[in-house]
Amino acid sequence: MxxxxxxxxxxxxxxxxxxxxxxxxxxxxxxxxxxxxxxxxxxxxxxxxxxxxxxxxxxxxxxxxxxxxxxxxxxxxxxxxxxxxxxxxxxxxxxxxxxxxxxxxxxxxxxxxxxxxxxxxxxxxxxxxxxxxxxxxxxxxxxxxxRAQDRWAPRHLADDYANALFTEFGRRARMMYRSEPTGVVLARSTGQRVVARPTGKDEETRTVSGPAGELVLHAFGRRDHALVLLD
Incomplete structure (x- = not known):
């Protein structure tokens, strides 16, 4: 180990x-x-x-x-x-x-x-x-x-590891955001974008931006601890 x-x-x-x-x-x-x-x-x-x-x-x-x-x-x-x-x-x-x-x-x-x-x-x-x-x-x-401890800092993830996280996450994104009240677009820092919940009629769209790992944490409900930007 x-x-x-x-x-x-x-x-x-x-x-x-x-x-x-x-x-x-x-x-x-x-x-x-x-x-x-x-x-x-x-x-x-x-x-x-x-x-x-x-x-x-x-x-x-x-x-x-x-x-x-x-x-x-x-x-x-x-x-x-x-x-x-x-x-x-x-x-x-x-x-x-x-x-x-x-x-x-x-x-x-x-x-x-x-x-x-x-x-x-x-x-x-x-x-x-x-x-x-x-x-x-x-x-x-x-x-x-x-992130539950008194002092923490986000990890720097290798590009290939972050890519693997984002690829796996992308397969589940629609299921994980299906109950959101607005449309949701996930924007990775590298420029990749995933529509996690399509925008319905007369609905707004919210964009969640950040590195792959932070987007994963946001999707899994750790929203108070995920370092993302909401637009």
Whole structure:
């Protein structure tokens, strides 16, 4: 984990951007430590780490989209977070975040099945699915930790990493802004523009301008902490 910061700020081509986002999240969790605030209301750092672990390992993750399971997921998140508040337990929990999803125990005990599971996880299809699922999630949660602390500054993102964020974000923009009362155009600092919500009859259009990462944070509801300009 020692070189994760370079993976989101350096210029080396061909990197795994999902892994870079995971590394940055791990760094932010370790730098903050347990018991620290986050931008996720009611969650401290250990709860956010627990959320990531459960999201990647528990059937209760369905509670993110199925309301009947949402309370069970929240309860489990709080239980795991509370159990992980001591420093050594917190370190172990963050190590699980760093390790990512693991094959079930019965597969890990079978060398052939374990190798097959790792091969599948490393396939282009699986990596693309992981980027779709995790790239933005990890970036936003990293900032949830960083920007809840007393002193923070925006990270300088490598161009290729910022491009990956913006490309993935562009695929979801209309869904994320569908409930806005006006038309919304997202204007990246590089000049790229995305219509996040088309303007209806007699409606105004609002332009949200800023770097790729800040636009992502605005779309994910971190509007008090996103460094954007509204026009």
């Amino acid at each position: 020692g070189n994760h910061a370079d993976r989101t700020t350096g210029q080396t081509p061909g990197r795994d951007f999902t892994a870079a986002s995971r590394d940055a999240l791990v760094e932010s969790l370790l730098a903050a430590g347990p018991g620290r605030p986050t931008l996720c209301e009611g969650w401290q750092t250990e709860h956010l780490a627990a959320h990531i672990v459960l999201r990647e390992s528990s059937p209760l993750v369905a509670g993110l989209v199925l309301r009947p399971l949402s309370r069970s997921l929240e309860r489990k998140t709080r239980e795991l977070g509370a159990a992980s508040s001591p420093p050594h337990a917190y370190q172990q929990l963050v190590d699980r975040v760093a390790s990512g999803p693991q094959p079930p125990a019965r597969l890990r005990q079978n060398p052939q099945a374990s190798r097959l599971a790792k091969t599948i996880q490393g396939s282009p299809v699986a990596r693309r699915a992981a980027q779709t699922t995790n790239l933005l999630e990890f970036f936003v949660h990293t900032e949830d930790v960083r």
